[in-house]
Amino acid sequence: MSVAQVKRIAISDSPWPWLLPLIALLIVFTVYPFFYNVWLSVHEFMPRTRSLKFVGVDNWVQLWNDARFWGSLGVTFAYFAVALVIELALGMAIALLLDAELPGFGALRAVLSMTLVIPPAIAGMMFLLLQDPQFGVVTYLLNWLGLLDKSTPILATSSTALAGVLLAEIWQWTPFMVLIFLAGLRSLPAEPFEAAMIDGASSFQMFRRLTLPMMSRVIAVAVLLRGIDLFRVFDYVFTMTSGGPGTTTYTLSYYAWQQTFSFLKWGYGATLSLTSLIIVMVLAEVFIRLAKVRW
Amino acid sequence: MNQSAFARTTRTIAGWAVVGLFFFPIYFWTSVAFRNAKDIFNWPPIFFDFQPTVRNFEQVFGISLGFDFGNQEAVTPGGGNFYMAPRLWDSIVVASLSTVLAIAVATLASYALSRMAFRGRHQFVSWVLSTRMMPPVAVAIPMFFIFKQFNLLDTYTGVILVHALMNLPLAVLLLKSFFDDIPAEIDESALLDGASRWTIFRRIVLPMAKGGIAATAVLCFIFSWTEFLFVLTLTQTGLKTVPVVSSTFVTSIGTAWGNMAALGAAAIVPAFIVILLVQRHLVRGLTMGSLKQ
Numbered sequence: 318m319s320v321a322q323v324k325r326i327a328i329s330d331s332p333w334p335w336l337l338p339l340i341a342l343l344i345v346f347t348v349y350p351f352f353y354n355v356w357l358s359v360h361e362f363m364p365r366t367r368s369l370k371f372v373g374v375d376n377w378v379q380l381w382n383d384a385r386f387w388g389s390l391g392v393t394f395a396y397f398a399v400a401l402v403i404e405l406a407l408g409m410a411i412a413l414l415l416d417a418e419l420p421g422f423g424a425l426r427a428v429l430s431m432t433l434v435i436p437p438a439i440a441g442m443m444f445l446l447l448q449d450p451q452f453g454v455v456t457y458l459l460n461w462l463g464l465l466d467k468s469t470p471i472l473a474t475s476s477t478a479l480a481g482v483l484l485a486e487i488w489q490w491t492p493f494m495v496l497i498f499l500a501g502l503r504s505l506p507a508e509p510f511e512a513a514m515i516d517g518a519s520s521f522q523m524f525r526r527l528t529l530p531m532m533s534r535v536i537a538v539a540v541l542l543r544g545i546d547l548f549r550v551f552d553y554v555f556t557m558t559s560g561g562p563g564t565t566t567y568t569l570s571y572y573a574w575q576q577t578f579s580f581l582k583w584g585y586g587a588t589l590s591l592t593s594l595i596i597v598m599v600l601a602e603v604f605i606r607l608a609k610v611r612w
Numbered sequence: 613m614n615q616s617a618f619a620r621t622t623r624t625i626a627g628w629a630v631v632g633l634f635f636f637p638i639y640f641w642t643s644v645a646f647r648n649a650k651d652i653f654n655w656p657p658i659f660f661d662f663q664p665t666v667r668n669f670e671q672v673f674g675i676s677l678g679f680d681f682g683n684q685e686a687v688t689p690g691g692g693n694f695y696m697a698p699r700l701w702d703s704i705v706v707a708s709l710s711t712v713l714a715i716a717v718a719t720l721a722s723y724a725l726s727r728m729a730f731r732g733r734h735q736f737v738s739w740v741l742s743t744r745m746m747p748p749v750a751v752a753i754p755m756f757f758i759f760k761q762f763n764l765l766d767t768y769t770g771v772i773l774v775h776a777l778m779n780l781p782l783a784v785l786l787l788k789s790f791f792d793d794i795p796a797e798i799d800e801s802a803l804l805d806g807a808s809r810w811t812i813f814r815r816i817v818l819p820m821a822k823g824g825i826a827a828t829a830v831l832c833f834i835f836s837w838t839e840f841l842f843v844l845t846l847t848q849t850g851l852k853t854v855p856v857v858s859s860t861f862v863t864s865i866g867t868a869w870g871n872m873a874a875l876g877a878a879a880i881v882p883a884f885i886v887i888l889l890v891q892r893h894l895v896r897g898l899t900m901g902s903l904k905q
Contacts, residue, residue, distance in 0.1 A: 330728055330809065332724035332725070332728040335720045335721060335723060335728075336720075336724050336725075338717045338720060338721070339717050339718070339720070339721035339740075339784065342717060342780065343739075343740070343743060343780070346751070346755075346773065346774070347743045347751065347777070349758070350750075350751055350754035350755050350758060351746075351750075351754070353754040354750060354753065357753070357757070414623065414627055414630065415627050415630075415631075417623060417627075419620060419623060419624045420624055421624070421627075422624075422627055425631040427891060428634070428635055429631060429634060430887055430891065430894060431635070431638055431880075431884050432634060433887070433898070434834050434837075434838065434880065434883035434884050434887050435638075435883075436837065436854065436855035436858075436879065437838065437840060438840040438855035438856065438858060438859060439854075439855055439876045440637075442858055442859070442876065443637050443641045444637070446641070446869055446873075447637060451653070451655060452652070452653050452654055452655050453657065457656050457657050488634065488637060492634060493898060496894060497895055497898060497899060497903065499895075500903060538899050538902045538903060542898070542899060542900065545744070545745050548747070549747035549749065551748065551840070551841050552840045552841065555844075555859070556859050569747075570747055570748070573749050573750075573753065574749050574845070577753050577756075578756075583753075583757070586753055587754065590747065590749045590750035590753050591750060593749065593750060594746055594750040597745050597747055598742065598745055601745050610902075612737055612738075612741055612785055612900070612901070612902055
């Protein structure tokens, strides 16, 4: 190799020109907004003077003492936990069911991917209609089964509103789990299962001792990606309940958005959204380390 | 496996029933798009037996289809409260251009991340991944004020930039996984033959990764197509995409379910068709390149 050749390879091998557009965009659209948010969180909009005033840590003190913030955090975690557990369990069950070459199962897998391309805001509307107290299908079925009194509007009753929102969430995202788990199941080697079968293991034993451990990485990735999105749920709440009735479906994202854009509490909204960001980042980082997820 | 015929039949039926349950809301929503108000507002709800109509579509798209299953009321083309064709156009523009931008930036970056060893590469990938974790509300709030300063509120440019940014982590990680599938030896031997990185990228790697790039583009398109919070926050009257405009069908005199469903169905069908085209790469895409099918 000539000197010139070596030089050319060395120069053209610098990754930075390739990465520059990406870095520029990420700095302008994530790093800058992040610091802007931090700056906003120590200011507050003064409606009388129509300007921002420095308020120090007032917003953070207010956050600590704000019962509605703690309430929204509780709702967010409840939503997160319930949805994640149900989507995982149901997703695995359906994946196990569909993991077979039976008539039409290929088409069924394709049909399941339909829910994933529906805008969540529209899915929210779909379930708003399905749960309408006067003519909704879900209302009708629950009445018919005797599980719900006709006079109880699902989305406007404190005890059932969150479940109503979760119904849309679980309907739309269980197929996400199914498709991922199906791909995982199909990539499992056959030999351990054949050996276990010869040893007379039951299907439950095989699932516990073979399928689950071999699927752990797949499950970890699914939990991470779904978990991140669950924590920041906004669309369903906005379209289905607007946080109500009372504060029973106020999630952190919705609360932050509402403080900023409905109540013009720009600084406090920023504080709330930063809190949500910090919680997601910390939880995700801990999870990535514990579950050893790598890209 | 030697399953009995009975077990196979049971399992087939169970599979169809479960998926049918998931399909039902889509069926019902689509059927509402073809209903008159009286068939929507009925108790008990009507499942199948309704008088079909295309009025909702005619009103939403401002067109006259010239037939209406025997329903006689004519629709004035090109107008009305529920005329939403321009919003569909907004959605198409935003989703297409933000996809082009995200793919352009991401292919370059992914190539470097896939092929070049440099210090901090792993940290860089983690940084890109971490931007995927930012709650949209924590970006939308500061972005509203920043956009206000730079007059980007309510503009195509602003929404396109934000949607491209939102899709960058996915595009970068997914494309990197597709580039990783192409043997690095190809690049190395071409380098030794005197080809520049740029030539290799353009002439060898891009053509070989065509399928992967298409799949990535489809997913970026769909995520922009379905996005709600950024458009809701960063636009007012200039443009609105389909998911956001759907929520405005709730009016003081009631919700225009038929029109909303017509718009929704029109938005879902093309997205479903494109997702079918990349079915093979779907799981890899949903897991940001982490799981290969």
